Amino acid sequence: SAMIPLVNKNNETKLLEFIVVNVECPPILGLQASIDLNLITYHINMVSDSEPLINKYTDAIKHEFKDLFDGKLGSIPGTVSITLDSNAKPVAQPARRIPFGLVDDVKAELARMVTDGVIEPITKPTKWVHNIVIVRRKNNKIRLCFDPRQLNKYIIRARFQLPTFDEVKSRLKDAKFFVVLDASNGFWMFNLDEASSELLTFITPFGRFAFKRMAFEVASAPEEFCRIFCQMFENVEVNSGVLSYFDPKSHIVLSVDSSSQGLGAVILQNNKPIVYSSRALTKSEQAYCSIEREMLGIVNGCIKLRQFLIGRRVEVHTDHRPLETLFKRPLNKVPPRLQRMMLAVQGFDLHVVYKPGKELFIAHALSRAFVDEPVEKEFYTLNEEVICQVNALIENLPIADRILDRIKNETCKDTELIELKKYITAG
Structure with missing residues (x-):
């Protein structure tokens, strides 16, 4: 053996031992020599256990709001009413038999619901009497499902329009913190007034019970739930991916393009995409000339993304220069084939601007990677066309x-x- 100095890649001199053997074999570089020559390196991350920042405040939060973490059923202040049509005909159903194997479970569930204040035993006569359906859950527990089918026929629902995802998303601008809230037994948080409670009376072999809280199966329950919770959180800012969030106060750009087989449109704010739209052209639309397809792209973008565009000055970007001039003409000076399309966008405040195709890369991609689904109906109706025509004539x-x-x-x-x-x- 011999000790020979070698220089590694870091220009460090290392004295390494070489052993010569009288055997025909390939040379072998040992582990220590590989480490000394920096051919093998260790990469060690020093990690120390630490609790997440949020856990530092968990105990303090639970102590300050201990009434919210006691595991009991919540209660929204006030009462909810169920309104029936004047032609409602009360129905009193007989009790259904319960299999012997479920009797103890049903008794236990009824007792739990009474303890939680969801239902109460009732002895006085009531015009409405419903049944229950027993459902076995995956965790082997049971759920008592209320069966108010006869009652639901006569309930006058307080119609409430739920916000769409796009409407909610438009409020997400500049948000930094997000939270997911899940209401456990949410409908049971709403207290019923006395008259409504009697309407939700159900019968079992162990007596009659009336709901003190809103039952899941009542026809008006989802709308009441959403209405009240939307009111509770209407002033909470829920807002910020690849897509940005819509800002109703910012400048809007509608970028559109068409290909031989599809249409694409995207709304941009500060050069960031807000929402996309694309679709395939029908067989007849594929036969349109170039200017007609490009015009159809504007119409399709306006109609599909109407929620974002109506009532606002919208700058439309197209790579077809003749459309920029076309929109500056009076409607009666437009070729007849295009007049009908322009009628469909009379309700929009559009300013059409020509942009080179290389700048419309998002709309260009959408028109070629379109959603391949049939058009369900004409993009505007005759009634809308007549209204637009009359309004256009009056204005001119x-x-x-x-x-x-x-x-x-x-x-x-x-x-x-x-x-x-x-x-x-x-x-």
């Missing part, structure tokens, strides 16, 4: 408002024009 007529009002009044008196209006609107 060189007539004073006083004379226009007189024309309207006289039209309503003319029998022939009344008949003509009937044929136009009703067919």
Whole structure:
């Protein structure tokens, strides 16, 4: 053996031992020599156990809001009412038999619901009496499902329009913190008034019970739940991926493009995409000339993304320069084939601007990677077209408002024009 100095890649000199053997074999580099020559290196991350930051405050939060962490059923202040149609016919159903193997479980569940204040035993006569359906859960526990099918027929629902995802998403601008809230037994948080409680009476072999809280199966329950919770959180800012969030106060750009087989559109704010839209062209639309397809792209983008565009000044970017000039002409100077399309966007405040195709890369990609699904209906209806046509004519007529009002009044008196209006609107 011999000790020979070698220089590694870090220009460090290492004295390494070489052993010579009288055997034909490939040279072998040992582990220590490999380490000394920096051919093998250790990469060690020193990690120390530490609790997440949130855990530092867990005990303090639980102590301050201990009434929220006691595991008991929550209760929303106030009461909820169930309103019935005046033609409602009360139905009293007999009790259904319960299999012997479920009797103890049903008794235990009824007792739990009474303890939690969800239901209460009732002895006085009631006009409505419903049944229950027993469902076995995956955890082997049972759920008592209320069966108010007869009652639901007569419930007058307080119609409440739920916000769409796009409407909620538009409020997410500049958000930094997000939270997911899950209401456990959410409907049971709403207290019923006495009259409504009697409507939700159900019968079992162990007696009758009335719901003190809203039952899951009642037809009006989902809307009441969403209405109240939306009111509770309406002032909470829930807002910020690849897609940005819509800012109703910021400048809007609608970028559109068409290919031989599809249409694409995207709304941009500060050069960031907000929402996309694409679809395939029908067989007849594929036969359109270039300017018609590009015009159809604008119409499709406006109609599909109407929620974001109506009531706002919208800058439309297209790579077809003739459309920029076309939108500056009076409607009666537009080629007939395009007039009908332009009627469909009369309700939008559009400013069409030509942009080179290389700048419309998102809309360009969407028009070629379109959603391949059929068009369910015409992108606008005849009624909408007539309204747009009338509004366009009124806006371009060189007539004073006083004379226009007189024309309207006289039209309503003319029998022939009344008949003509009937044929136009009703067919």
